[in-house]
Amino acid sequence: MAHEKITCPFCGGMVTVGSVCEYCGSVIQLSTPIFEKGLPKTERKTVSGEQYAEKISKYQTVGGYYNGKLAIVSIGRRFGLIDKKGDLVLNLDYDNIYCVDGTEGTGLFAVCRFGKGYALYNENGKFITDFQYSLIEGLGNRIGGLGSRTYNPKGLNYVCRENKWGLINSDGIEILPCVYHEARFITALFSKNGIEQYDKYIKVKNDKKYGVFDVEGHEIIPCIHSSIYAYGESQQYMVAGSQLYDIESRQEVLPHIYAICSHFSNTFPNVVVEKEGSKRGVYNINARIEVLPCIYDIVIISDNLIIGEIGGKRGVFTLTGEKILPCVYDEITIEHNWIKVGIKFNNGENWGLFKLTGEEIVPCRYDRIEPDGADKLKLYYGMDYIGANHFFTIKMDGDRIVEKGSPKVLNGWSVFWSVLCLLGAIFFISSFGFFYNKFVLCLILCLLAVPVGCIWNALAIRRYKI
Structure with a gap:
């Protein structure tokens, strides 16, 4: 035993x-x-x-x-x-009995009799269907899978008859007839905190096309779309194919001239739309107005701002469509409390910083701008023609500069040696003359190179100084 x-x-x-x-x-x-x-x-x-x-x-x-x-x-x-x-x-x-999904607070059992099939039996001691199904499974069981978290207050269950699948409720009524080819033909349209919600609407797949039904079995959207998913913070909208619908009113939200190409829940209610298959813009769902016209090659919504690109040049706009920066920049990244922009110049790029409102913080004349710890930035300059990584350091408080650091190449020792070499050059010139001989000439030029380099650096610092 x-x-x-x-x-x-x-x-x-x-x-x-x-x-x-x-x-x-x-x-x-x-x-x-x-x-x-x-x-x-x-x-x-x-x-x-x-x-x-x-x-x-x-x-x-x-x-x-x-x-x-x-x-x-x-x-x-x-x-x-x-x-x-x-x-x-x-x-x-x-021959077999197991529990399936019932309504909240009730039990429902799948009862098998070989040769006849499965039937549903409730906790009140009654069969609510006859033995007509080859299989009955709860939605949370995920046939062939490891299970999923579901909210299923209607007690919906999969049923199979003659290798075709359907859906039945806890009263034994077929919500969807057994006409679907796949066991995974149904999923919840909405989810909350990772839990699939089978209390209002269900997404149905048939022959690789998707549609939507309510939990009473009424068709909301026919199975004609290549994809369907919920959208919006309150999940009141539904994307079917390239169109957007209000699930409660059953009405299209976007005019037919638009097609939705991407959405962003953190910037709801704005979506990126496409017009005539190529140009993109931004549409506000709640207000039902066009925020940005469909004239842009690329539209990106980032950190509650919109980046638009026309002809390879980018600009920045608010979520209401107001222009912050015109489309004249080659590169734009939104970081923390500021906007970093870059303009291509010859073989390099000039970088600058702007506030999120469009006011200039650092002009576009630096070769590179990189973070240097918390709230600090390095502004590199003169890297091409000097051949050294000269940089300023600044400390930010939000979008304000609260501290500036001098370049490392300008210090007391460089000034000391420059003055000393200049005095040495003056001494040799006064003693022997500038063209006394080749050796003296080379020596004088070498001595003069040190103060000239120091003056050159000082002029560069003055040019790039904030």
Whole structure:
């Protein structure tokens, strides 16, 4: 008996008595260990523990009570249901019984009789369908999968007949007929906190096309679209193909001249739309107005701002369409409390910073702008013609410069050596003349190169200084 395999009353898989079911994780054990765990308090009021133990002792397995009413029991490969007193309410005449999705607070069972099929049985002791289905599965079970989190207050379940799938509710009424080819033909249209919501609308797939039904079985959108998904912070909108619909009013939100090409939940209610298959703009769903006309090659919504590109040049706009920066920049990135822009010049780029309102912080004349720790930036300059990484440092407080740092190349030692070399050059010129001989000429030029370089750096610093 210890190594005998029986059918799991919870999922229908074969499992050894006294072990854990490898399919659903339920513990399969004899009635005595179940009794030792203790009975519900309400049960002790109607029947003694000894009487209950005697009644269930004849069963090989006794499952838990679903919603405190009925439990699945089995002897060998025969299954039935008992009530809280241990009395049979459904005889052991069936080949498999397991629990499926019922309405909130109620239990619903799939009962199998080989040669006839599956039927639905409720906790009130009644069959609500006949044995017409080849399989019944709860939406949360995900046939062939590991399960999913669902909110299913209507008690919807998959049903299969002649290899075609449909949907049935907890009253035994077919919401969708068994005409669909795939077991995964239905999913929830909406989700909340990662939980699929089967309380209002369901998305249906048939022959690789999608449509929408409500949980009463009424068609909302026919199965003619290549894709359908919910949209919006409150999920009141639905994208079907390239069009946007208000799910409650069943009306299209976008005019037919537009096609939605991307959406951004963090910037709702704006969407990026396309017109005539090439040019893009921005449309406000709630106000039903065009924010930016469809004249842009690229439109990006980032950090509550809109970046638009025309002919390779980019600009920045607010979510209401007001211009912040014109489309004259080759590169634009929005970072923290400012906008970094770049303009191509010869073989390089000149970079600058602007406030989110469009006011200039740093002019576009630096070769590179990079972060240097928290709220600090390095402004590189003169990298091409000087050959060294000269840079200023600035510290930002929001979009304001609160601290400036001098370039590392300009310090006291450089000034000291420049003055010393200049005095040495003057001494040799006054003693021997500028063209005394080649050696003296080279020496004077070398000495003069040091102060000239220092003056050159000083002029560059003055040019790039903020």
